C-alpha cells in the first residue's frame with residue numbers, strides 16, 4: 041500500500057483471501073515482468089497445462105501495423121478435448137462439471153459430471169454431423185440458459201464447426217442478420233426459453249428469422265414442451281434425432297489459429313460485427329485468466345450469472361471453468377424471480393464459493409434492501425466478482441459489506457468481447473482493492489493512455505485506453521471483413537489496439553475505467569450501438585430522423601435516450617412513443633427498448649449537416665450549462681427548443 045493521495049480509497053485484501061492462493065503480490069510482479077520480458081517463455085509455460093496433439097513451438101507472432109495476429113501457430117489441439125475429455129481421462133469423470141438451477145426454484149436441479157458431459161457433448165456432436173455439419177461450418181446457437189446450450193458450443197468445438205451464439209433476447213430480425221452475415225446453414229434452438237416465469241418463443245423467433253434467410257437444418261431441444269411448428273425436412277426434435285447416433289465422436293485436431301467462434305457485438309457504426317476468436321490462444325487465455333483471477337480451488341462451486349449469449353458466458357461459464365476442471369453453476373432465471381433474494385437463495389442452496397455478476401444486478405438488488413441478503417446463509421462465499429460496466433463505489437461497498445460481510449475479496453474485471461478474457465483486475469490474495477477501480481493489468485497486458493491526438497500520457501492521468509501488445513485471447517478479425525477489424529480497432533491510434541474506453545490511471549498504477557468514449561452505450565452491461573437503434577427507428581414509416589445517445593440511469597448504468605423527428609404531417613403522441621418502443625423491440629430485441637423518447641421538430645446540425653451529438657448527450661444528461669460552442673450550428677435555436685422539451689418531461 042502506498043501513501044498516495046488515493047490512500048483513503050484502499051480496501052485491504054481480507055486476510056483469508058491469501059490462504060491457498062496461487063498468486064501472491066510478489067508472484068504477480070514476477071509473472072507480470074516475465075510475461076513482458078519473455079512472452080514466448082511465459083505463454084509456452086501457460087499453454088503447457090493444456091493437452092496438445094502437437095505442442096506449439098512458435099508462440100507469439102503478431103503485428104498491429106499491418107494487423108496480423110497469431111499465437112501458438114504450429115500447435116494442434118482441440119478445446120473440447122481440453123475442457124471435457126482431458127478431465128475424464130485423468131480420472132475426474134465423477135467430478136460435477138455443471139450444476140443447473142432452473143428458473144422455477146421448485147424445478148429439477150441437474151448435476152452433470154464430466155463423464156456425463158462427455159457423453160452429452162458426443163451425442164450433440166454426432167447429431168450435428170448427422171444433420172450435415174462439417175468442419176469450418178458456422179452453427180448458430182439460439183438457446184435458453186440450459187446445459188444443452190453449453191453442450192452445443194462444445195459439440196461444435198469438438199467437430200471443428202464454428203459456433204455463433206445469439207442471446208435469447210434478440211429478435212427474429214437480429215437473428216436473420218447474424219445468420220446471413222456468417223452464412224450459417226445450421227441452427228440449434230429450443231421450443232421455448234423460460235425467464236422469470238415468462239416463456240420466450242425461441243423456435244417461433246427462429247421460424248420468423250428463417251422467413252428472411254434460408255437454413256438447411258434446425259435442431260430443436262424440447263424444453264418447456266410448448267407448442268411449436270416444425271417444418272418437415274428442416275426441423276428436427278433433438279431428442280428424436282439424436283436417438284440413434286453413435287456414442288463415440290473423436291475430437292477433431294484443430295490448428296491453433298483455426299476459428300473457434302464468432303460472437304456479434306455492437307460498435308459505434310453500422311451493423312453488429314462478428315468478432316472472431318480462434319482456438320489455441322483463446323483456450324490458453326481463458327484457462328489462464330480463470331485460474332488466476334478466480335483462484336479456483338478443487339471442490340469449489342463457481343457461479344457466473346451471465347448468459348451464454350454474451351462473451352462472459354462463453355469465457356467464464358463454459359470455456360474458462362471447464363478448462364480448469366471446475367464445477368460451474370448455470371442459472372436459467374433472473375435475479376428478481378420469484379423474489380429479490382433469488383441470487384442469494386441460490387448461493388445458499390448450492391453453497392456457492394465464487395460469485396461473478398454485473399453492477400446493474402448489484403444496483404437493482406441493493407435497492408430492494410438488505411433483508412433479502414441477510415436472511416440467507418452466505419458463509420460459503422469466498423470471492424465476489426463484477427464485470428460488464430463501471431461499478432460505482434456505493435454499489436461496490438454494498439456488494440463487499442452486505443453480500444461479502446466485509447470478509448471476501450471483490451474483484452472488478454475489465455475486459456471486452458474482443459479481448460476474449462479478463463484484461464485488468466485485482467488478483468485475490470495479491471492486490472488490495474479500491475472500490476470503483478478495476479486494478480492492475482493481467483499478465484502480458486500493456487495498457488497505455490493516449491490523448492485524442494494519440495500522444496502517449498504518462499503517470500497519473502486520464503485518457504483513451506489502448507493496449508500496445510497482443511495477448512493470446514485477442515480477437516483475430518471481424519468475420520468476413522478484416523478491413524473493418526483494422527479500421528475499428530487499429531486505425532484511431534496506429535499500431536495500437538484501441539478499446540473504445542476512457543480510463544484514469546492513478547498514482548498507484550490502478551486503472552479506473554470511465555466508460556465508452558465512442559458511440560457505444562452500455563445498458564445493464566449490454567453493449568448497444570447507438571447507430572443500431574437509430575437505424576431501427578428510421579425504418580418506421582412515421583420517423584424522419586433519429587439520434588440516440590446514452591444518459592445516466594440509476595440501475596442500468598446507462599439508459600437509451602432517443603431524439604426523434606417525425607415525417608411531415610405526423611404528430612407526436614404517447615401512443616406513437618409506445619409504438620416506437622415496441623418497434624425497436626421488434627427490430628433488435630427487448631434489450632434495446634428506448635428508455636426515453638424525445639420528439640423534436642429538428643436535430644442540432646452543423647452547417648455541413650453533421651448531427652452534434654455532444655449537445656444531445658448533454659441535454660439528455662440534464663446538463664444544460666456545459667453545452668460548449670454552439671456557434672457552428674446551422675440553426676442555434678434548435679438547442680433552446682430541445683432544452684425546453686427536456687425540461688417539460
Ligand code: PRX
Pocket residue numbers: 305351352426427428429430431452453454455456457458478539540541553554555556562565566567
Ligand atoms: O466499456 C467497457 C465495459 O464493457 C465494454 C465491453 O462490453 P462487452 O464486449 O459486451 O463485454 C462485456 C463483458 C466483458 C467495455 O468496453 N466494461 C466491461 N467490464 C467493465 C467495463 N467497464 C468498466 N469496468 C468493468 N469491469
